Amino acid sequence: MFIRKDPSILVFLAILALFTIGATLMSEAYGSGALPTSMIKVLGKTLCLALAALAMDLVWGYAGILSLGHMAFFALGGYMIGMWLMYARTGEIVSATLSRAAIPPTPAELQDGIASQIFGVVGSSDLPLAWTFAGSLPIQLILIVAVPGLLALVFGWLAFRSRVNGVYLSILTQAMTLALALYLFQNDSGFRGNNGLSGLQNIPGLTDVPQADISIWFLWASAGALALAYVLAAWLVSGKFGSVIRAIRDDESRVRFLGYSVEGYKLTIFTLTAMLCAIAGALYYPQAGIINPAELAPIASIYLAVWVAIGGRGRLYGAVIGAVVVSLLSSWFTGGRAPDLSLGFYTIDWVDWWQVLLGLSFVLVTLFAPRGLSSLIDLAARLRHPSRRGRDLGPDVGALREREAKA
């Protein structure tokens, strides 16, 4: 069983469970109220970002594909759930208004009302074709993974079959993200242009439930999704599949010569991680409340890579640590809560200087600590004796293959 080979999974799950229980006990809805609802939302969103970082780690840290487009899949997932949230919520409001009239509304009137409510802001009152299924939650839930998955499949197939790799692939994925963002920015593409979708924190059918409750439910959902995805990812990388994708990362040509379908493996991991990102996005944006095309900016995907790099790529908990630490630090510094640092001749206001600090520390991590923050964990682990559990992975006695298999 792969969990026995890698006890860090259990440690991670335990920490995640403790965190979730702790947050619940301190929440306003089910506990002492030490953490305000806005903080619960931040924590829930951070878990979603960690899930996206996990996916990024799979595709970059393990398969060596530096995709600068995974935040696009994340945002697409958000758009897909956002369409249903907005449509259903507007539907509730519109039917409430219309039912006050003497005559009950026809379905066509209802739909026109919803469309003009949603799209009035971009000067349209027709429901675009893309919103055909927006009224149906099950279909829209399927679309959350189907649309980004299909996009990743087509894009990946085109890119991998023509052997675009390395820096070229990174730039191509960045171009894809930019194209998608520019497309969504247009008013006539049917996604409300740069207004984006808003009011997503109001869950249809749960209007009477306070946000404090909803936010903690989303925290649980995010934690659950992260735990499931972590186990899935750990299972994937522990088996033969994991070995092959790591081999592709290290020497693609050699894997191809050995007879493996490199393109197939890359396409699988690319599409799978795109879907994971989409799920993360679908959980993230109802907590954020608003999504607009700026979320798809290429810079967002680069930040995802930054988190993974700072956390330590090539190990699953590294991605999670990176996403949690950097995004929480980032919101702490840019939120104006960090105390100014007085140098005597100049006072450093962290709102202004945080980006500089982040950029420089990123350079330093890349230069001096390629394994990122997780090298701290390595440091702690190396203080103890390596645990062999009586197994010998290598051909000879004393070969350190076990440690390599983990990396």
Place this chain on the structure above:
Amino acid sequence: MRAFLLTILLLIAQPLWAQDLGAVLDANRDQIAKPSRQTIGPVITEIAAAGEGADRVLAAWADRRLGLAGDRFVIVEGDSATDAVTGESVTGDVDGLRPNSGVRGLIAAALVQFQLTDPDPVRRRAALTAIARQSDESHLAALREAPAESDPILAARRDRLERLLTIQYDTDTDARLAAIDSFDGDAGTDLQAVLNPLLATTRFAGPELPADANVARALTPDSENLPRAEAYRLLVDAGLAEPRPTDADIKAALTANIAGDAVGGVPVADLGDPDRRDDAYTALAEAGTVPTAATADEVDSALEANAFADLFTEPSSEITDAARASLRGMQTREGIMQALDLSLDALSLASIYFLAAIGLAITFGVMRVINMAHGEFIMMGAYTGYVTQTMIADRTLSLIVALPLAFAITFGAGVLLYQLVIRHLVKRPLETLLATFGVSIALQQLAKNIFGTQARPLTAPAWLEGSITFADGVSISTIRVAIFVLALLFLGLFLFLMNRTRLGLQVRAVTQNPGMAASMGINPDRIAMMTFGLGSGIAGIAGVAIGLFAKVTSELGSDYIVQSFMTVVVGGVGNIWGTLAGAALIGGLQKGIEVLNPSNTLAAQTYMILFIIIFIQFRPRGIMPQRGRMAEA
């Protein structure tokens, strides 16, 4: 019209038929004193034909300077007055005549023939201008019958005007066709103003088209050109169908007639169904509470039974065809001009991309390193230009100082970046990409902290302002020409450096095979540092150039960086011609797509990126891929 032709006849035959001006005036005294627009026409014609002095009288009459002193007509000049016929001065009370504007219009038209034959060319030109501004059919004959024009410029103008009026007013179709044909190749706005009204249409709806109708196009209801509601409205307007209330009308009528919990026998709760609403409305209509209305089926059959078309108001199809062909020719020529203008735009855009991407391409070619901070070097160059301008007031001088200064500063920054970061990450291109990205966000925020978030102006010297115009609608601003020249300059400089200098030789050697180059005594590390510095320096100069026409902000670089990446990817690395081809393709494509959809530049960029993604499928290594053993590594 006939009366006017008669006048012309009279004018020609003047010696024979000459009438005394005085007699004419006397005979029509009452009419002249109290003119009416309907009846005064023949009188004016008669006066105009009266020979000597008639033009003076008409001019005075039109200017409200004609008056009656007793029973004599006099012309008032300031304080004095002269007899209209004899010209002797008259004293005593003058009763001024005040013809209304309609009458004065008629007089002015009659006067044109005198002005056209006036010995003073200035007045003749004024007459032509007046006709060109506002013409009617009487002018056509006047133009045709006026004696030959001696001034060649005025003669050409008069000829053109005559042909324009022929198109508008001549009754003979062949003459009009000949006039339209005579303008072949012309694109004047006056011609367009004449031709466009010929193509005016009216919308027709009826059981069948009139037999002699000049059909512009037949329409089918419920198409893009004729929405269903619009088609039905035409039928209603023509009295061919009963009006159909809109859904909102029906709803309002139903709401107004709720009786208990039912309308027309239909329970209110059922009215969410459109069919039930129709039932209720029909029931109300039968009871006489609301006006009867066409049902949906009746609307369908009415639309089916009638024909719809746009008809030309001009009855002759030959004329409309000729006018349409002529206008189409004009549009084609205009399109060619626009295409020319566009290719100039594309050229300047391509040179900007070339300047921005060339440094990126060199460093990528030599070191397989994509420098994400390249855009920030462009920004640094632009800010250098701005700072120089704040110190040196003279714009030309500051530009001359700023260009080498920007090169020096970004060269230094590039060398520093290489020494501190990039040389430690050799053979790890993806990590270099990320590390330079870290540098990029730090530099961008640093610029924000130093210069603020608002845009800083970098003003071009006066001789770079304005634009060069080649032809009507084909122009390019001087700054863009300068950038084009700068790009050419750098192309030449680069070719010289690469092909004629020792450094260039070494760079090429390292690009092709670093190991072999090192064994030949070249220090690849030093060469890489030099090329990195050079690429960054060119980015700085590109920054100054871009700053001249764009606002200098901390995001200046990131606006161009993705296009620069595209240029490198499309063009291929290690070859400056590849970069040039890539820049030309990207710039041309962006402008080309923009013209297909000018209102939406966002869409243009989207499609361009999609095109590039597809292009990479066919040329994964760019237009000009690097060859040799290292290319596959």
